[in-house]
Amino acid sequence: MFRALADATRRDIVRRTLIAEATVSELADSYDMSFAAVQKHVAVLEEAGLVTKRPRGRERMVSGNPEAIRRAQTLLDQFEQIWRARIDRLDALLDSEENE
Amino acid sequence: MFRALADATRRDIVRRTLIAEATVSELADSYDMSFAAVQKHVAVLEEAGLVTKRPRGRERMVSGNPEAIRRAQTLLDQFEQIWRARIDRLDALLDSEENE
DNA sequence: GCCTAGTACAACCATTTGGTTGTACGTTAT
DNA sequence: ATAACGTACAACCAAATGGTTGTACTAGGC
Numbered sequence: 479m480f481r482a483l484a485d486a487t488r489r490d491i492v493r494r495t496l497i498a499e500a501t502v503s504e505l506a507d508s509y510d511m512s513f514a515a516v517q518k519h520v521a522v523l524e525e526a527g528l529v530t531k532r533p534r535g536r537e538r539m540v541s542g543n544p545e546a547i548r549r550a551q552t553l554l555d556q557f558e559q560i561w562r563a564r565i566d567r568l569d570a571l572l573d574s575e576e577n578e
Numbered sequence: 579m580f581r582a583l584a585d586a587t588r589r590d591i592v593r594r595t596l597i598a599e600a601t602v603s604e605l606a607d608s609y610d611m612s613f614a615a616v617q618k619h620v621a622v623l624e625e626a627g628l629v630t631k632r633p634r635g636r637e638r639m640v641s642g643n644p645e646a647i648r649r650a651q652t653l654l655d656q657f658e659q660i661w662r663a664r665i666d667r668l669d670a671l672l673d674s675e676e677n678e
Numbered sequence: 679g680c681c682t683a684g685t686a687c688a689a690c691c692a693t694t695t696g697g698t699t700g701t702a703c704g705t706t707a708t
Numbered sequence: 709a710t711a712a713c714g715t716a717c718a719a720c721c722a723a724a725t726g727g728t729t730g731t732a733c734t735a736g737g738c
Contacts, residue, residue, distance in 0.1 A: 483580040517716075536705040680738090693727095
């Protein structure tokens with residue numbers, strides 16, 4: 479999941495497909511690499527659940543999945559919580575020292 | 579940055595060092611891999627700014643950097659915004675169709 | 679002063695990653 | 709019907725990744 483977001487091209491694909499659906503070849507036209515390369519990126523994103531693909535005729539419509547984004551946010555939020563807890567403990571420690 | 583978070587061991591190091599500072603060897607003891615491997619993970623995290631290292635005697639204290647976490651959150655928030663904008667546009671479209 | 683603990687760093691290795699080209703196959707358009 | 713389009717997928721390649729061991733250097737403990 480974070481691995482999928484680790485590549486700039488893939489992040490851009492996620493961004494684009496969150497804005498609006500796009501076919502694989504539409505996406506491929508945007509980047510300076512082969513169709514197959516973009517196809518692979520989409521496959522990685524799909525496996526990570528960041529994107530879904532649905533057939534429309536001979537095309538595949540790719541669309542970004544906000545659910546997955548939120549899951550990533552949740553993990554980072556947990557880190558934030560952990561950090562806050564640490565600060566709280568330090569504050570408590572300082573308070574108790576003040577009263578000595 | 580996302581690349582640094584893509585590895586489970588590294589995420590755990592970030593988590594631990596957000597809770598409390600730890601020396602490199604303290605961290606190394608926790609994982610089933612060589613000291614050097616953990617050292618490399620810390621180096622990757624440090625380069626990504628997710629962690630800072632400061633010397634204390636012969637030890638290096640590693641601590642998680644909440645700033646970097648927030649930067650990652652910001653990026654995901656932008657994705658969320660993009661998604662909301664899309665929804666808004668679709669809603670507007672549906673509204674206009676209703677009035678035909 | 680000397681051994682040990684903690685770290686840094688290089689060299690090496692297997693696997694994964696991000697890219698390529700080529701081939702095959704279903705769908706659409708003419 | 710057939711040509712062209714959009715996609716899937718395999719084979720291949722170079723570079724990056726995640727790990728190892730070995731060596732060297734510095735700070736502390738005895």
